[in-house]
Amino acid sequence: MSVSMYQLSIPVFTRVLNNLSAILAKGAAHAEAKKIDQSVFINARLAPDMFALARQVQIASDTVKGAAARLAGVEIPSFEDNETTFAELQARIAKTIDFIKSVSETEINGSQDRTVTLKVRGNDIHFQGLQYLIGFVLPNLYFHATAAYAILRHNGVEIGKMDYLGGIQ
Numbered sequence: 001m002s003v004s005m006y007q008l009s010i011p012v013f014t015r016v017l018n019n020l021s022a023i024l025a026k027g028a029a030h031a032e033a034k035k036i037d038q039s040v041f042i043n044a045r046l047a048p049d050m051f052a053l054a055r056q057v058q059i060a061s062d063t064v065k066g067a068a069a070r071l072a073g074v075e076i077p078s079f080e081d082n083e084t085t086f087a088e089l090q091a092r093i094a095k096t097i098d099f100i101k102s103v104s105e106t107e108i109n110g111s112q113d114r115t116v117t118l119k120v121r122g123n124d125i126h127f128q129g130l131q132y133l134i135g136f137v138l139p140n141l142y143f144h145a146t147a148a149y150a151i152l153r154h155n156g157v158e159i160g161k162m163d164y165l166g167g168i169q
Helices: 005-033 038-042 053-072 086-102 129-154 161-165
Strands: 115-120 123-128
Touching: 005 038, 005 053, 005 086, 005 129, 005 161, 038 053, 038 086, 053 086, 053 129, 115 129, 123 129, 129 161
Parallel strands: none
Antiparallel strands: 115 123
């Protein structure tokens, strides 16, 4: 059995973003129940030199929309990084899922050998599509989703591993 580039990307991206959305919903409910201003969570970080929750979600979104577009050879949609509430972060996730689901299997499949060039800190980094997906995109997506989870968990939101993993399928 072979696995396609589409199977390795869009369904995985969608699942991680849906799980992230569910975690954010629990964060919002916790803030409301405990009468904590949600900006406390939105601006929370694990360490002074790490990004805050909002930025972790933005980067997760940027990672998957950029990957879907690059692998499909289509234009990357531009989203403003101006979310300051749980509702705005949820809207960004929904918009990201809508975009990645608009990319077809036909556009993604066969991209394993497509050259992908990223500019990172002023330097060009070149990947082949499969290397880009499994060696760069997926680790970045999981890192930022995990950081968002950890920020909320560290701040008392009652979430656990199954919230991160979502339903086992």
